[in-house]
Amino acid sequence: MRGRIIITGATGSMGAAATLALAGQGHSIVMACRNIVKAGTIRDSILVRVPDAEIDIKLLDLSSMDSVCEFVNDLGTEPIDALFNNAGTISRSYSITSDGLENTFAVNYFGPYLLTRLLVPRMREDARIVNMVSLTCRFVTVDENSLRPEPKDFSQLGTYARSKQALLRFSMEFSRRYPGICVNLADPGIVNSNMISMGRWFDPLADRLFRPFCKSPDKGVKPALNALSSSAKDRYFVGSHSKSIPARFLDPEMDLILWQETESILSSFIPRICN
Numbered sequence: 001m002r003g004r005i006i007i008t009g010a011t012g013s014m015g016a017a018a019t020l021a022l023a024g025q026g027h028s029i030v031m032a033c034r035n036i037v038k039a040g041t042i043r044d045s046i047l048v049r050v051p052d053a054e055i056d057i058k059l060l061d062l063s064s065m066d067s068v069c070e071f072v073n074d075l076g077t078e079p080i081d082a083l084f085n086n087a088g089t090i091s092r093s094y095s096i097t098s099d100g101l102e103n104t105f106a107v108n109y110f111g112p113y114l115l116t117r118l119l120v121p122r123m124r125e126d127a128r129i130v131n132m133v134s135l136t137c138r139f140v141t142v143d144e145n146s147l148r149p150e151p152k153d154f155s156q157l158g159t160y161a162r163s164k165q166a167l168l169r170f171s172m173e174f175s176r177r178y179p180g181i182c183v184n185l186a187d188p189g190i191v192n193s194n195m196i197s198m199g200r201w202f203d204p205l206a207d208r209l210f211r212p213f214c215k216s217p218d219k220g221v222k223p224a225l226n227a228l229s230s231s232a233k234d235r236y237f238v239g240s241h242s243k244s245i246p247a248r249f250l251d252p253e254m255d256l257i258l259w260q261e262t263e264s265i266l267s268s269f270i271p272r273i274c275n
């Protein structure tokens with residue numbers, strides 16, 4: 001497959017690695033980023049290595065549902081072949097976005113949810129979606145009350161893990177509703193990126209002890225690249241292979257409850273473009 005691929009968080013460690021790899025394969029890339037200047041620098045460095053790369057940069061702040069809508073409106077009419085929901089954050093402390101959502105959930109779940117829903121009408125029939133999840137998903141449970149955590153429910157890792165499991169459950173419900181689109185999950189493992197800094201006093205120590213054993217971004221993004229080049233669907237890509245979605249996550253009833261609850265929370269944004 002060659003085509004137009006949207007990569008969120010293309011300024012990040014794995015996002016930039018994916019942009020280089022996919023542009024090098026001849027795809028036309030849309031870098032969907034909140035920092036346009038940083039994106040420009042990355043694009044310039046890729047153009048040195050791949051002079052005929054087709055790379056467009058568009059503003060997208062996933063913590064703002066208005067920004068998601070504006071991004072989609074600004075995208076033009078050219079069909080989309082693939083969406084890589086790669087951007088993510090791990091907020092150190094509890095904070096609320098301008099939409100009244102907890103920040104980690106806004107960036108890792110509500111933003112990608114809305115973006116994906118809004119892009120459906122522009123996707124080719126056999127389009128591919130890859131959602132970046134995390135091995136932390138397996139240590140938490142998620143229900144409809146998880147989507148808007150109160151300060152007392154917040155923890156840096158716990159909220160991050162729940163937002164990623166919510167994204168995983170969204171992927172499965174989406175796949176049931178849009179069977180023509182191939183949705184897959186990618187789990188990069190533990191990767192040496194900004195993401196794994198906890199913003200705590202012990203970071204320098206952890207960096208020395210821990211980072212040397214983490215994967216490089218090039219290696220960490222491989223499962224996602226494998227998923228993007230595969231015509232499989234509903235698979236969990238990890239390491240160099242893919243497997244069925246782990247049984248612990250199979251709960252279609254909860255997937256549906258979360259979908260409906262999310263629609264209700266985002267009801268003022270979804271009718272703008274979605275059917």
Ligand SMILES: NC(=O)c1ccc[n+]([C@@H]2O[C@H](COP(=O)([O-])OP(=O)(O)OC[C@H]3O[C@@H](n4cnc5c(N)ncnc54)[C@H](OP(=O)(O)O)[C@@H]3O)[C@@H](O)[C@H]2O)c1
Pocket residue numbers: 008009010011012013014015033034035038060061062063064085086087088089107132133134135187188189190191192193194195196217
């Ligand atoms: N690193 C790991 O060990 C690991 C493990 C499991 C899963 N993951 C997942 O892999 C994905 C990529 O992470 P990474 O390790 O490459 O981290 P990273 O280098 O920190 O990249 C994160 C990317 O997300 C972008 N981003 C953050 N907040 C955003 C917002 N509000 N709107 C739009 N973009 C936003 C960042 O933009 P800026 O450049 O502007 O900051 C950056 O481009 C994430 O979804 C992460 O959760 C990572």
